[in-house]
Amino acid sequence: MPSPLPRPPTRRAALRLIVGCTALAMSPLAGLAQTGPVGQPLKIATIGAGREGGALGTLFVKAGHPVMFSSRHPEQLKDLVAGLGPLAQAGTVAEAIAFGEVVLLVVPYPAVPEIGKEYASALAAKALVIDVSNPIARRDGEDIVKWVDEQGGAGLATAKALPGAHLVRAFNAIGSARLAELAHRPGEPAGIPIAGDDQNALALAARLIKEIGFEPVVVGGLAMGKYLVPGTPLAPVHTPEEIRQIAATLK
Ligand SMILES: NC(=O)c1ccc[n+]([C@@H]2O[C@H](COP(=O)([O-])OP(=O)(O)OC[C@H]3O[C@@H](n4cnc5c(N)ncnc54)[C@H](OP(=O)(O)O)[C@@H]3O)[C@@H](O)[C@H]2O)c1
Numbered sequence: 259m260p261s262p263l264p265r266p267p268t269r270r271a272a273l274r275l276i277v278g279c280t281a282l283a284m285s286p287l288a289g290l291a292q293t294g295p296v297g298q299p300l301k302i303a304t305i306g307a308g309r310e311g312g313a314l315g316t317l318f319v320k321a322g323h324p325v326m327f328s329s330r331h332p333e334q335l336k337d338l339v340a341g342l343g344p345l346a347q348a349g350t351v352a353e354a355i356a357f358g359e360v361v362l363l364v365v366p367y368p369a370v371p372e373i374g375k376e377y378a379s380a381l382a383a384k385a386l387v388i389d390v391s392n393p394i395a396r397r398d399g400e401d402i403v404k405w406v407d408e409q410g411g412a413g414l415a416t417a418k419a420l421p422g423a424h425l426v427r428a429f430n431a432i433g434s435a436r437l438a439e440l441a442h443r444p445g446e447p448a449g450i451p452i453a454g455d456d457q458n459a460l461a462l463a464a465r466l467i468k469e470i471g472f473e474p475v476v477v478g479g480l481a482m483g484k485y486l487v488p489g490t491p492l493a494p495v496h497t498p499e500e501i502r503q504i505a506a507t508l509k
Contacts, residue, residue, distance in 0.1 A: 299322050299323050299324060300323055300359045300360050300466070301323070301324050301325075301326070301357055301358050301359045301360070302315065302318050302323050302324070302325045302326075302358055302359070302360050302361075302362065302466075303325070303326050303328060303354035303355060303357050303358025303360070303361045303362070304325065304326070304327050304328060304354065304361075304362045304364055305328055305329075305351055305354060305355070305361060305362065305363050305364065305365060305373060306328075306329060306362075306363065306364035306365035306369070306391075307327035307328060307329050307335050307338065307348070307364075308329070308364070309434035309435075310364045310390055310429070310434040310437075311327065311362060311364030311365075311390070312327065312338055312434070313434040313435075313437040313438065314362055314364065314390065314429060314434075314437060314470075315327050315346070315362065316338075316342060316438070317437060317438070317441055317470040317471070318466070318469075318470060319342045319343070319345045319346050320470075321466075321469045321470050321471075322345070323345065323466075323469075324345045324346075324347075325342075325345060325346050325347075326346075326347050326348070326349045326353065326354045326357040326358060327339060327346065327347070327348050327349075327354070328348065328349050328350060328351045328353065328354030328355075329351070330350075330351065332348045332349050332350050332353075333348075335348035336348060351373070351377070352377075355377055355380045355381065355384075356380075358384065359384065359385060359386075360384065360385060360386045360387075360388070360462065360466065361381060361384050361386070361387045361388070362387075362388045362390060363387055363388065363389050363390060363391055363416070363420075364390040364391060365391050366391070366394075366397060366398055367391050367392060367393040367394070367398045367402055367406065367412075368398050368399070368402050369391070370389075370391050370415075370416055370419045370420070371419040373419075373420075374419035374420045374421075378419075378420050378421055378422065378423070379422070381420050381422075381423045382420070382421065382422030382423050382424075384423070384424065385424060385458065385459065385462055386424050386426060386459045386462045386463055386466075387420065387423045387424060387425050387426075387459075388425075388426050388427075388428050388429070388463055388466075389412070389413070389416045389425050389426065389427045389428075389430075389483075390427075390428065390429045390430055391412075391416070391430075392412060392430050392431075392487045392488060393406040393412055393415070393487070394488070410481055410484065411481065411483050411484020411485075411487075412427065412430070412483045412484060412486065412487055413425070413427050413453050413454075413479075413480030413481060413482065413483015413484065413486065414480050414481055414483065414484075416480075416483070417455075417480050424454075424456040424458065424459035425454055425455070425456070425459065425480060426452050426453065426454035426456075426459050426460055426463040427452065427453045427454065427480065427483040427486045428450055428451075428452040428453075428463060428467065428474070428486070429450060430486040430487055430488070430493075431486070431487065431488045431489075431490075431492070431493035431494070432448075432450070432495065436495070440471075440472070440495060441470055441471035441472065442470075442471030443471070446497050446498075447471065447472055447473040447497075447498070448472050448473070448495050448496075448497070449472070449473050449474075449475045449495075449496050449497055449498035449499075449500065449501040450467050450472045450473065450474050450475065451475050451477045451485075451486055451492045451496075451501050451505065452464070452467070452474050452475065452476055452477065452486075453476070453477050453478055453479060453480055453481075453482040453483045453485075453486055454476075454479065454480055455479045455480045460476055464476070473498040475498045475501040475502060475505070477492065477501065477505040477508075478505070482505070482508070485505075485508055491504045491507075491508070492504055492505065492508070
């Protein structure tokens with residue numbers, strides 16, 4: 259774990275340092291889950307602040323990070339942010355992307371390629387985009403689910419929609435209503451299976467997931483994102499060890 263910096267660095271320099279040092283400490287890949295919190299607050303943006311985006315952003319505020327919640331209707335997020343204190347604010351999607359060092363993408367899946375068309379290059383400049391979005395046929399339609407399948411599943415499809423983004427899939431099957439109760443639960447932490455191809459992004463995601471009270475478990479690259487959706491063996495809440503055992507049976 260990196261030691262405290264001798265003098266306050268710029269936020270960008272601090273982020274590079276955190277990511278770099280955490281990455282050094284995280285080989286082999288499975289060891290990522292051991293990456294500990296570093297403590298430097300990071301500006302976090304949520305694209306989508308409904309049930310899941312609202313609940314996840316709330317956990318990050320409670321962990322001490324400034325969070326900008328966003329949607330196409332930021333005026334509807336006033337009550338959410340008012341209840342969370344000075345670390346929380348609401349904005350447009352563009353404002354949130356400009357604000358965040360880390361972005362949580364928590365939207366119905368058809369919005370992912372839409373967002374990519376407008377914001378892919380801005381998102382590619384972020385150290386980490388956590389993709390929580392799932393393609394669900396009954397909600398999103400068969401066409402998008404077919405397109406996602408053709409790309410090799412949700413992880414690779416999001417990578418296609420957001421070229422260059424440092425993506426990690428996470429939190430895809432933990433219901434919004436259970437997030438607060440499972441965070442920092444007594445005894446063994448709840449495991450969060452995560453998948454990504456970028457080791458620095460995985461390390462940063464692991465740090466943030468631990469800070470909000472879960473245990474990240476890297477299950478593989480973005481191709482494994484196809485299992486990080488509701489209805490797969492990894493979807494129910496598991497201990498970290500259970501996730502490792504289940505992931506070993508999947509390819
Ligand atoms: N709910 C859960 O328990 C849960 C758990 C795990 C994963 N997920 C996944 O998380 C995603 C969101 O689910 P949810 O239940 O939170 O949905 P939700 O309550 O309906 O919220 C969706 C959010 O996305 C925003 N949004 C929709 N289209 C957008 C666009 N084109 N650009 C920007 N923002 C857009 C909506 O705001 P505006 O309409 O105001 O723009 C809203 O804030 C889904 O993919 C879901 O499968 C949900």
